[in-house]
Amino acid sequence: MMMAEATIRDVARRAEVSVATVSRALNGFENVSERARERIADAVRDLGYVPHAGARSLSLARTNAIGVVLPDLHGEFFSEIVRGMDREASARGYLLLLSNLHGGTERAILALKAMRGRVDGLVVMAPHLSEEELARALPAGLPSMLVNTRGLTGQYPAIHLDNFSGVRAVVDHLAGLGRRRLVHIAGPAENIDALERADAFRKCAGEHGLESMIVQGDFEEESGAAAINALLAAGHRFDGVFAANDNMAIGALETLRRAGLRVPEDVAVVGFDDIPISAHLGLSTVRVRIAELGQRALARLLDGIGGGPQSGDELHAPELVIRATTEA
Amino acid sequence: MMMAEATIRDVARRAEVSVATVSRALNGFENVSERARERIADAVRDLGYVPHAGARSLSLARTNAIGVVLPDLHGEFFSEIVRGMDREASARGYLLLLSNLHGGTERAILALKAMRGRVDGLVVMAPHLSEEELARALPAGLPSMLVNTRGLTGQYPAIHLDNFSGVRAVVDHLAGLGRRRLVHIAGPAENIDALERADAFRKCAGEHGLESMIVQGDFEEESGAAAINALLAAGHRFDGVFAANDNMAIGALETLRRAGLRVPEDVAVVGFDDIPISAHLGLSTVRVRIAELGQRALARLLDGIGGGPQSGDELHAPELVIRATTEA
C-alpha cells in the first residue's frame, strides 16, 4: 500500500501507450480510441495513479486555488467569511489556500509573496498594512481583491462593509425613539471599521442635532463594561449607547443593568455585527452578513479571472435589527 | 506595473550569471561571490522577481503546505479548529490548503485526490466516509492525520475527542447532585461524536443505577426545545437533562423555563462544547478545547513528516465546567 507514487509515465508504460495519449484520455479529449481508453483506465486503477496537481498547474499556469490572506480575526468573523468564500470557491471547483497574518509587516509581506505560483488569485484583508506596503507586497500580475482594506482604490477591485449606512440606520432609529444624549463606544483606533463607525456616528448625531460623546474601547466585552463604569462614575447622563461591536454592547448592557438602570427605558443599547449571542440577549444591532461578503468577494475575483469586468469598489450593506434593548 | 512575471532566467540574464548561481544566491548558499550576490539582488529588485512556489515545490517534492479536509462544520467548531491548526502551521512555516467537504461521497473523494501534489500532508476529518471509502480516497504515500474519524486505526495516526471521559464527568456530577431521572438529548445518528456520547451516557447512567432515557435531536437549538416539549407533553418526569451539545441544551433550557420549571432546582441542564454563549447563560457544560485539538493534530502530523514517530491514536480530553444550570 505504501508504493512510490505513480506518474503519468508509469501509467503510459503499463498501458503501452504514450504519455500524450494518457494525458488526453484523462482530460476527456475526444481523439482517443476506445481501446486505448480502456487500457489506460486499467493502468490507472492498478497503479492507484492520482495526477500530481502541482505539476499540472505548472504547465497549465493555472492552479485552481485562491489565496486568502486574513489578519488575526475573531472567531465568528473569521469562520463566517471563510465559510462564504468556501461556498463560492468549491461551487466553482477552487480550493482555498489560507494564510493568517500574525506577526509584523515583514512577515505579512513574505506571506503574500509565498502565494506566487500557488494560486490564481488573492483575497486580501490587511487593515494594518499601509498602502505602499501593500502595493509592494502584492505579487504583480496576480489578480487580487481587497476586502475592508484602505487604499489602492482603483488599482485593485475592492469590497467594503458599508459602515456609514449601518450607523445611520442606528442613529435614525435612536433619534426616532426620542433619545437625545448618545454615547458611542468606539473600537480600536487602528481598525478601519472602528474609525468609520465613529466618524459616521459623529456625523449622523450632528445631523440630528443630538448631544453626543465618544469613548474609547477595544472591541472586547470588558472595554464596553469599563466605558460605562467610567461614564457613570463621572456622573455623565445619557439615554442611548451605541457600541462599535456587539461584544462591547454586551459588556455595556450588563454593566448598565447591574448599576440599576433599566434597558431600554432609561438607556437604549445598540451593537454592531449581530453575533449569535445577540439574539439571545435581545440586543438591537446591525447585522453584517459576513459570509455573504466573503462569498461576494470571491465571486467577483473569480469573475475577474474569467475575464469579466474588473469593476472598482463595491459596498456591502448591513441591516438594522431591532430587538428588546431599544424597544420595550 | 503589469509586466509579465519574471522568472529566474530573466534574473540570471539581467545579472549576467547563470540560473544556478541565482538559485544558490536566493537560497542562501555559501559558495556565491559577493559580487554575484549584489548583482542578483539588484536584478531581483529591478524586475520585482518573486519565486514561483509551484515550480519550486515540483523540483523539491515539497510544498510547505498542509491540506485540511473538513466536513461542513458549525461556526464555532470550524473556526476554532482552523485557528489551532493555523497557529501551529504558520509557526512552522506552512500554509493551510482548505477543502470543505460538501456534497456526496464522490465529491469528497475527488476533493481528497485534488490534494495530491499540492501538499506535504493531510489532516482529515471525514465522519461520514466509510472506512473503505476513506482508504480508497487517501492518496497513497501522503502522510495523513485523522481527526475524530472512525476506522483505519493503526494505518494512520489519529486524534480523537475523548467523549467518554467528558460524558462520565457529566453523569458523575449529576448523580453527585442527587439527580436520579436523566434525559439525554442525542445528536444526529450519523455523527460519530453524537453516537459516542449517547453510548457513554447509557453506560454511565447504568453504572450509577439511574433511570435514563434518550431522545433524538439534531444538534440544532430547535431540536432541544422540541425534545423537551415532547417529553413534557407526554408527562415524563425527570430531574436532569444532558444534551449532546450546547445548542440543544440552550433550546432545552429556555423551553424548561418557559414551561415554568426552575433550573437547576427542578431540572439540572448540562450541554457539551462550551461555546461562548454558554458562559453568558450560565450553562454547565463540557469544555472542548477545539483549537488545541487542531493544533495538536497539525503538530503531530508535521512531526511525523519530519521523521518523528508515527504514533497511533491519541485522545483529547475535555473538561467539565460547572455553572448555574446545575448549581444553585
Added chain:
DNA sequence: ACGGCTGATGTAACCGGTTACATTAGCCAC
C-alpha cells in the same frame, strides 16, 4: 493505384524552479 484527408498516436519541448556534475579560475607549494 494514388493523392488527399481524417483520426489516433508518439516525440519532444516547455512550464520554472533545483542540483549533480563538469569546468574554469585562482592560489599555493615545490
Added chain:
DNA sequence: GTGGCTAATGTAACCGGTTACATCAGCCGT
C-alpha cells in the same frame, strides 16, 4: 613552471504534467 587544491560558476537533466507538431495508418474518391 607545474601539479594540486579550492572556490565560483555554468550546463543540462530533472521534477510530472501538457501540448504543438510530426508521423502514420486507414479510408475515400477518381
